Amino acid sequence: MKSPEELTxxxxxxxxxxxxxxxxxxxxxxxxxxHPSAEEIYRRLSAxxxxxxxxxxxxxxxxxxxMGVILSVDVGTRSMRFDPNVETDHQHxxxxxxxxxxxxxxxxxxAPGEVIDGYLVMRTDVVVKGLCPSCQAELxxxxxxxxxxxxxxxxxx
Amino acid sequence: MKSPEELTxxxxxxxxxxxxxxxxxxxxxxxxxxHPSAEEIYRRLSAxxxxxxxxxxxxxxxxxxxMGVILSVDVGTRSMRFDPNVETDHQHxxxxxxxxxxxxxxxxxxAPGEVIDGYLVMRTDVVVKGLCPSCQAELxxxxxxxxxxxxxxxxxx
DNA sequence: CAGTATAGTTACATTGATTGTTGATTACAC
DNA sequence: GTGTAATCAACAATCAATGTAACTATACTG
Ligand SMILES: [Mn+2]
Ligand SMILES: [Mn+2]
Ligand SMILES: [Zn+2]
Ligand SMILES: [Zn+2]
Numbered sequence: 001m002k003s004p005e006e007l008t009x010x011x012x013x014x015x016x017x018x019x020x021x022x023x024x025x026x027x028x029x030x031x032x033x034x035h036p037s038a039e040e041i042y043r044r045l046s047a048x049x050x051x052x053x054x055x056x057x058x059x060x061x062x063x064x065x066x067m068g069v070i071l072s073v074d075v076g077t078r079s080m081r082f083d084p085n086v087e088t089d090h091q092h093x094x095x096x097x098x099x100x101x102x103x104x105x106x107x108x109x110x111a112p113g114e115v116i117d118g119y120l121v122m123r124t125d126v127v128v129k130g131l132c133p134s135c136q137a138e139l140x141x142x143x144x145x146x147x148x149x150x151x152x153x154x155x156x157x
Numbered sequence: 158m159k160s161p162e163e164l165t166x167x168x169x170x171x172x173x174x175x176x177x178x179x180x181x182x183x184x185x186x187x188x189x190x191x192h193p194s195a196e197e198i199y200r201r202l203s204a205x206x207x208x209x210x211x212x213x214x215x216x217x218x219x220x221x222x223x224m225g226v227i228l229s230v231d232v233g234t235r236s237m238r239f240d241p242n243v244e245t246d247h248q249h250x251x252x253x254x255x256x257x258x259x260x261x262x263x264x265x266x267x268a269p270g271e272v273i274d275g276y277l278v279m280r281t282d283v284v285v286k287g288l289c290p291s292c293q294a295e296l297x298x299x300x301x302x303x304x305x306x307x308x309x310x311x312x313x314x
Numbered sequence: 315c316a317g318t319a320t321a322g323t324t325a326c327a328t329t330g331a332t333t334g335t336t337g338a339t340t341a342c343a344c
Numbered sequence: 345g346t347g348t349a350a351t352c353a354a355c356a357a358t359c360a361a362t363g364t365a366a367c368t369a370t371a372c373t374g
């Protein structure tokens with residue numbers, strides 16, 4: 001992701017103002033690999049700025065996403081997750097238990113521009129659903145059972 | 158998917174009743190490769206049975222899904238899509254314009270049971286987003302531009 | 315065939331993430 | 345400094361999906 005300084009310039013250059021809350025959001029996103037939700041950003045931000053509104057967070061994240069500075073990622077949890085990693089083409093690991101999301105680089109066999117089964121491909125998104133290390137540890141014995149039968153019923157994303 | 162007859166037996170064997178609306182839902186799903194939403198099933202069904210309620214459709218689809226007879230698939234459109242194809246392990250093509258969903262068989266490089274990056278894998282879902290043949294035809298010239306810039310901004314599923 | 319448990323219907327209400335609205339207040343940027 | 349944006353607060357609205365409740369209808373069993 002661009003640095004907070006670059007973003008400041010970019011925002012001003014495009015007629016947007018850089019407020020303290022926006023600057024803090026830039027900083028919070030910097031190098032964050034946890035794919036936070038809007039609510040999570042809000043939670044972290046309101047720890048420091050008691051008066052921020054959730055609305056402002058949504059607005060700023062939406063703006064960043066529409067500028068291509070961050071990605072909004074849908075991994076099938078009900079809420080969108082935001083991803084500052086726009087440099088590296090990657091896919092996602094999702095923990096089925098705690099909903100932690102982590103980057104993973106996988107070679108995808110379908111590239112944009114290709115035609116497959118008549119479809120002109122734009123992008124391919126892969127979500128690998130499993131149990132993160134800490135959830136495996138917490139479940140111990142039961143982890144294997146979880147992955148086998150567990151809540152692995154629904155398909156896709 | 159199991160045949161309507163098999164489903165009838167299965168329902169009765171598990172203490173469920175087989176009503177005309179349920180039987181029709183079984184039949185509508187049979188061999189349907191379009192991955193209809195609950196609303197779509199409801200639309201089709203109410204064309205024949207004026208009094209069906211959406212509630213009943215949701216209920217029956219939910220029951221079928223929890224019995225493993227069909228899959229409920231989340232491809233990132235806001236609504237769940239239902240899939241009678243539980244026999245073949247497969248992935249999905251999604252049209253970014255009309256939201257048509259089609260099966261596609263892709264070899265996935267991450268198998269359940271494997272551990273990748275510390276995650277114990279349960280399942281891998283791939284959604285290939287692109288333009289379906291008819292949308293390409295309708296867009297003509299503009300199709301290529303659509304896939305390039307178009308609404309390809311958000312990631313995953 | 316009749317009794318009973320199950321399902322369907324209708325009409326709401328609710329959930330949860332997100333977006334929209336309004337109006338008043340604050341403060342960034344030139 | 346001035347004007348334009350952004351923020352805030354307090355709501356309302358969305359949309360898919362689920363829940364509730366009361367009543368009716370009917371599928372299955374014996
Ligand atoms: Mn990522
Ligand atoms: Mn399918
Ligand atoms: Zn976890
Ligand atoms: Zn299409």
